[in-house]
Amino acid sequence: MTINIQFVKMKTSESMSAYTTKKLQKIEKKYEWVVRIEVFFKKENDPTEKGHICEMEVSLPGPKIFATSNEKNFEMAVKETISDLEKQLKKRKQKFTNQNISS
Template sequence: MNVNIQFINMTTSETMEAYTIKKLDSLVKKFEKIISANVVFKKEKNSKDKGTICEIELSAPGPRLFASSDEKNYELAVKNTISDLEIQLKKRKGIAKPYL
């Protein structure tokens, strides 16, 4: 799987990249048809409580999947975003039927 990670309004972090790739790899083990992932981390300066945004777009057979999360820290944002994507993938897997 090809992973693209971008950081907007913040410095790049190798630790955050490694954490995100680890979480995405666990998702790929469950759903092997994922081709690529585009991950964007944003830091909102005007937000009072949260302001840490993680957006992930997955490329797989069929329409692209997208999820976004706004949390207090990046780890929680990644965890919630991947959880949302997992729900979408389960729904897609339940709907898609192999041709016989």
């Protein structure tokens, strides 16, 4: 699995890259058919004290999976986005196993 992390219109953060990679490696262990994950970090001015946006696009067999979250900090945004991705990946895995059973 390839992980590509991009910081959009902001400074690159090695610690954020390492944190995100570590979290995504857990997905790689559970779902070995994931090909690539594109991660985008963005910062927006937000009056609700949020504005730390993390977007992830997962390439795998079939349609791509996408998740995004807007939180107070990037660590929370990464956790929330990965949680959302895992829900989608579980559904996709169930479809795979159901198709294999019926074949």
